[in-house]
Amino acid sequence: MLIRDATADDWAAIWPFFHQITAAGETFTFPVGLDRESGRGWWMLSAPNLTVVAVDDTGEILGTAKMNNNQHGNGAHVASASYMVDPAHGGRGVGRALVEHTLDRARAQGFRAMQFNAVAATNTHAVRLYERLGFRIVGTIPEGFHHPREGYVGLHVMHRPL
Template sequence: MQIRDAAESDWPAMWAFMRPIVEAAETYPWAPDTPEDWVHAYWMERPAPASRLVAELDGQVAGTVEIHPNLPGQGSHVANAGFMVDPAFGRRGVGRALGEAALARAKADGFYAMQFNAVVATNTHAVKLWHSLGMSTLALIPGGFDHPKDGLVDMHLMFRVL
């Protein structure tokens, strides 16, 4: 597996798996009908110190992460990140590789810590992965996510010093 900076030419492959993830509305707080141009701008067009990476496996884009300041100004020393992995590459270590790479990139880019604001509690594989990479759940936001199948479920607020 290769982790590298995402290029604009990666976008069609990225959107091919990102779109169904967004539409499923089970792990991201975005509306299921969030348009491609909005997701593209959010993921690919943020200025530095934001960055985006892809994982390549078997010659294909298997997943992606975008890293950005969690807040502006006096909160900009803490990073935030969003991850999406192509379900076709699930259980092959793509999420772990992207998580490790995101933590390393955030540290290299001068961030002090990583914070995840909204890890959906029903996404148990992600919660377990982030805990294994040293993220701590600081709080559970009760009913913070309106899951399309499970109704109101908790969200983890997670944090780790880099």
């Protein structure tokens, strides 16, 4: 698996699983009705922020991540990131590789920490992965996420120093 910076042409391969994941409304706080162009604006970031893709030996996109500063000004030293793995390629370590890649990139860019502002408590697979990689839950917003089946559930803020 190779992780590389995403190009504008990669959006065509990202969009189908991006749409599937966001339309389900189970993990991201994105609007569930994003169309293709609006979704591009939410995911495909411009420098100094970045979007990357994980590809296999044939060049097929397995997953993607975006990374940016969590805040501006005096809070710009903390990074944030989001991850999506094509459900057809889940369970193969793609998510873990993307998280590790963004941690390395954030460290190389001089960030002092990484923080996730909105991890649905019901997204137990992601929470477990992030905790294994050194993140800890620093707070939970009660009923901060409206899950389509579980109702109102907690929304974790997770953090780790770099």
